Amino acid sequence: MSVALTRSxxxxxxxxxxxxxxxxxxxxxxxxxxxxxxxxxxxMEVSASLRTGLDAVNQLERIKPDVAVLDIEMPELDGISALxxxxxxxxxxxxxxxxxxxxxxxxxxxxxxxxGAADYIPxxxxxxxxxxxxxxxxxxxxxxxxxxxRARRRASPAASPSPAPVLDRVREVSPQPAAAPVxxxxxxxxPFSVLAPRVLLIGSSTxxxxxxxxxxxxxxxxxxxxPVLITQHMPPTFTTxxxxxxxxxxxxxxxxxxxxxxxxxxxxYLAPGGRHMRVVRHGADAVIALDDGPPxxxxxxAVDPLFNSAIEIWQGGIMSVILTGMGSDGMRGGxxxxxxxxxxxxxxxxxSVVWGMPGAAANAGICAAVLPLNQIAPKLVxxxxxxxx
Numbered sequence: 001m002s003v004a005l006t007r008s009x010x011x012x013x014x015x016x017x018x019x020x021x022x023x024x025x026x027x028x029x030x031x032x033x034x035x036x037x038x039x040x041x042x043x044m045e046v047s048a049s050l051r052t053g054l055d056a057v058n059q060l061e062r063i064k065p066d067v068a069v070l071d072i073e074m075p076e077l078d079g080i081s082a083l084x085x086x087x088x089x090x091x092x093x094x095x096x097x098x099x100x101x102x103x104x105x106x107x108x109x110x111x112x113x114x115x116g117a118a119d120y121i122p123x124x125x126x127x128x129x130x131x132x133x134x135x136x137x138x139x140x141x142x143x144x145x146x147x148x149x150r151a152r153r154r155a156s157p158a159a160s161p162s163p164a165p166v167l168d169r170v171r172e173v174s175p176q177p178a179a180a181p182v183x184x185x186x187x188x189x190x191p192f193s194v195l196a197p198r199v200l201l202i203g204s205s206t207x208x209x210x211x212x213x214x215x216x217x218x219x220x221x222x223x224x225x226x227p228v229l230i231t232q233h234m235p236p237t238f239t240t241x242x243x244x245x246x247x248x249x250x251x252x253x254x255x256x257x258x259x260x261x262x263x264x265x266x267x268x269y270l271a272p273g274g275r276h277m278r279v280v281r282h283g284a285d286a287v288i289a290l291d292d293g294p295p296x297x298x299x300x301x302a303v304d305p306l307f308n309s310a311i312e313i314w315q316g317g318i319m320s321v322i323l324t325g326m327g328s329d330g331m332r333g334g335x336x337x338x339x340x341x342x343x344x345x346x347x348x349x350x351x352s353v354v355w356g357m358p359g360a361a362a363n364a365g366i367c368a369a370v371l372p373l374n375q376i377a378p379k380l381v382x383x384x385x386x387x388x389x
Contacts, residue, residue, distance in 0.1 A: 019148040020047035022065035024056045024082070025098065026074040030123065034069060037137055044144060051075075053082025060089050067148045069140070070117075072099040072108050080108050080115075087116045094118045094147045096140070100125060106241045110209065118147045118353070119206055122235045138298065143206065146326050146354045188365040192388050193343045198317035199226055199263075200380065201310055203303030203333075205233040205325025207353025209242055211373055212323065216250035216268065218377035222384045223252045227286075228268045229277065229310070231303045233325065236273035243270045259290040271301035278309035286313045297329040303357070307333025316341020319383060321376060324352035328360035335366050343368045343383075345376060 021038050023046060025031045035046045048063045050056050054077040056068065068086060072079040079097060086093055097112045097120040099105035109120040121140055124132035200222060204212055212232065222228070234242060239256055246268055247254035254268035257277050263269065263286040271277035272290065280289040289309070296302035303322070307330060310318055318337050322330045324347055334344040344367050346358035351373040362370045371379060 017043075019044040019067055019144065019152075020063070020065045021045065021144055021148075022048045022050065022056060022060075022063055022068040024050045024053060024068060024074070024079070025071040026051050027071075030071070030098075033133075034140065037141060038144070041141060041145075044148070053077035053079055053085075057082055057085045057089070060086060060093075064090075065093065066151065067094040067096065067144050069096050069098055069121075069144070072097060072105055072112075080112055083112055083115050083117060092151055094144075094151045096121055096143055096147065098123050098140075101235055101237050103237055103241070106238045109238070110241055110245060113210055118151075119143050120238075122238070142326055146206070146356070150354060187362050187367070187370060189370075190338065190366070190368055192368040192383065193316055193319075193341055194388060195316040195341055196386070197226070197319035197343070197384055199310065199314050199319070200228045200384075201307060201318060201320040201337075202228065202230045202323065203232075203307070203320070203325075203330040203357065204230070204323035205299070205327065205329065205354075205357055207324035208232045209234075209245070210353075211347065212242075213245055213249040214373060215321075215323070215377055216246050216252075216254075219380050220250065220252065221381050223250060223268060224266055226265050226384060227263045229257075229263070229271075229279070229306060230268065231271040231277055231301050231306045233299045233301070233329070234273050239270055239273040243268075246270065257288040257290065259288060261288050263287060271306065274300055276301050276305040278305050279313050280309065281313055297327055299327070299329055303330035304333040308336055311336055311340045311342075314342075318342035319345070319380065321345045321347075321380070322358045322361045323347045323373075324354055325357035326354045327356050330357050331360040331364050331366070334361050335364060338366045345379065346370045347376065348372050 021044055023031050023034050031049045035049050038044050038046050047065045052074050070079045083095060095117045097109050097117050099109055101122050121143060124136050232242060243255050250268060252268060256272040257269040275290045275292055278289045279286055296304055307320060320334055320337050322334060338344060344361055346361045346367045348370050349355040352358055361367055
C-alpha cells in the first residue's frame with residue numbers, strides 16, 4: 001500500500017525564503033534520492049550533499065543550512081559525534097537523525113535527542129521497497145518542512161550560543177509564559193468531566209519522546225492507581241527503547257503492550273511500533289488488542305484507534321492528553337471521548353516541538369485545558385485526586 005504524499009507548503013515569495021537543507025550520508029544512493037525529493041519541493045532546496053560528518057562540520061559556516069539530515073553511520077566522523085560540533089557552530093540548526101532500524105541505531109537516536117537533535121527518522125532497509133520508501137519520503141519532507149519553519153519562527157538574535165540538551169530544555173519552560181499566541185488565547189474551552197477519571201490515555205508524535213519522559217516522571221501518583229496507555233508515532237525497535245526510557249523516567253513498570261494482556265493500574269502500556277493498540281473487553285476485564293491494519297492518519301500505530309476503542313470500556317471516565325506532533329491524529333478520537341463524557345488536555349504551542357496534533361484538538365474546541373508541558377503533570381495529579389476544576 002503506497003502512502004499518499006500531502007504537500008501543503010507555505011507560499012514561497014523569493015528564492016531566499018526556501019528552507020536550506022544539508023544532506024549528510026555516506027551512501028551516494030541515499031544522498032541522491034533525498035536530494036531529488038527536496039529539489040522537487042517548492043519551499044526547500046538542497047544547500048549541500050555531503051559524504052561525512054567531518055565534511056558537514058568543516059563546511060557548515062559556508063553552507064549556512066536551516067536543516068541537516070544527518071546519517072548516524074559514516075566514515076571519518078559519524079553522526080552522533082558530528083551532532084554537538086554542528087550545534088556548537090550553529091545553535092539553531094535543525095538536525096534530523098537518519099538511521100536504519102537496528103537496536104543500536106535506535107539507542108543512538110535517543111541519545112541524539114538528548115544532545116539537541118530535533119528529531120529522527122528511520123531509513124528503509126532497501127530503497128527498492130516501494131511502501132517503505134514512500135513512507136520515508138512523506139515523513140522526511142514533512143519533518144523538514146515543519147521543524148524548519150518552526151526554527152525560523154523562533155529564531156532569536158539574543159539566544160545563548162550553546163544549546164541545552166532537549167530533555168533539559170523541555171523542563172526549563174516557564175510555567176507562566178509571558179505571552180500566549182493571540183489565537184491560543186481565544187480558543188474555546190469546555191469544563192472538565194464531572195466523572196472521576198479511571199484511565200489516562202496519551203497520544204504524541206514529533207517531539208513526543210522528550211515530552212513523554214518529562215511527563216511520566218511527574219505523574220507517579222496517577223500511575224500507581226490507574227493504568228496509563230500511550231501511543232507514540234514510532235517504528236518497531238524504537239518503541240522497545242522508548243518503553244525502557246519511560247520505565248526509568250517514571251520508576252514504574254512500562255513496556256510495549258502485548259496482545260491479549262490484561263490492563264492493570266500501576267503500569268504504562270506503550271503501543272508497539274507498526275501495530276495499532278486498541279482496548280477490548282474480555283469478560284469483566286479490559287485487555288490489549290493489537291492489530292496489523294492499514295495506517296490511520298498516515299500513522300501506525302495511530303492515536304485515534306486507541307482513543308475510540310477505550311470509550312467502550314471506560315465511557316466518560318477517560319482522561320486523554322494530546323502532546324506535541326505533526327498532523328491531527330487524536331483529534332477525532334478526542335471528539336468522541338468528549339462526546340462520551342470524558343476530557344481532553346492538549347499541550348500548548350509554546351512548548352510543543354510541532355503544534356499539529358494538540359493544535360488540531362485545541363482548535364476543534366474539545367479541550368478542557370491547553371497547557372505548557374510542565375503544567376500538565378500537576379494538573380493530572382490534581383484531577384485524578386478528585387479536583388474537577
